Amino acid sequence: MAASLDFFYQETRAKHEHIAMHHHQCYELVYYDCGQGTTRIGDAEHVFKAGDYAIIAPCTPHDERHGKQSKVMFTGFTSTVYPPLKEGIYQDSPSRPILGLMQMMAKELRDKPPFYKQLLDNLISRLYLEVLRAQPSQEPDSRYDIIRFAQAFIDEYYTQKIDFQALADQSGYSYDRFRHLFKEKIKLSPSQYILQRRIEHAKTMLRHTPLQISVIAMECGFSTDAQFCSLFKRETEITPKQYRELAGD
Known part of the structure; x- marks a missing residue:
């Protein structure tokens, strides 16, 4: 597979809950299904709302402060094939492809049908590509x-x-x-x-x-x-x- 899944979780964050600074050895995508708040990714402060998702690069410290109760899904993943992702907050498109893939991964992990681990790596590869195509193109150096x-x-x-x-x-x-x-x-x-x-x-x-x-x-x-x-x-x-x-x- 072109990308591999490291972790996937779903959580409900309480109003005013603060997730302290931490980092991972892989990329992390945090999807805000509902709620609002702020997140610091490295040196940059961002505001998030329902339908947004955060991209955090490996080893980048980040936190979250929730202004109201939020439902979040977050996944860690690795790829050495695809171009690197640009950190920041992005809005899912109207057809919600990022949300759809996250929900499919949640279902696979919940039901654990045959070959679910292989399918999860396939889904995270698709997720990587969806995020990549949604990001602004960068001039080659x-x-x-x-x-x-x-x-x-x-x-x-x-x-x-x-x-x-x-x-x-x-x-x-x-x-x-x-x-x-x-x-x-x-x-x-x-x-x-x-x-x-x-x-x-x-x-x-x-x-x-x-x-x-x-x-x-x-x-x-x-x-x-x-x-x-x-x-x-x-x-x-x-x-x-x-x-x-x-x-x-």
Whole structure:
């Protein structure tokens, strides 16, 4: 799949409820089915109302303050194929395609029919594309063609040891400049990005294979299973074993 689902929840927020600053390792989309309030995404303050949705990039701190009772749906997702999404508050179109996809995901998670996990990744891929086509187009920047090449290289070889200095040299920039441009475009440093790719691949293997954790660690590019378990827990707040058990529920 071109995108994968990390989490999905539905909640009712009380009037004057404040969700403190926090961040995720993946994109988050928050859909405001009803209600109103404000949200800070990074350094920008936004107002939201019913029918709006927020896009928050990986690792961006954000909060919510609800001016009245609100019903929200929020989902986390990852893609290394599609172009990056622009943060902010957007209004769903009159036909409500974003709401429709969110409701379909909620139903799949509630009913858990056969192959629901695979269908969820299909739905989150469609959601990503709907959000992408609704966003204002941005002029291409030749600096980022080099970064896209570096990203594609990492996507191809992330299970192997990658020499970031060699990538920087190939780009024609110093390592510090290369790292800055990469983080500006991808929202993660090169080392954070490769770790994210390895963690996401590990999640897929934990969900869909019976392989031992030590084997998965090696397959995903970690030097030892101890390193894998430590970094996986740091990034997800649960161990690989716990993730596999929860994914099987």
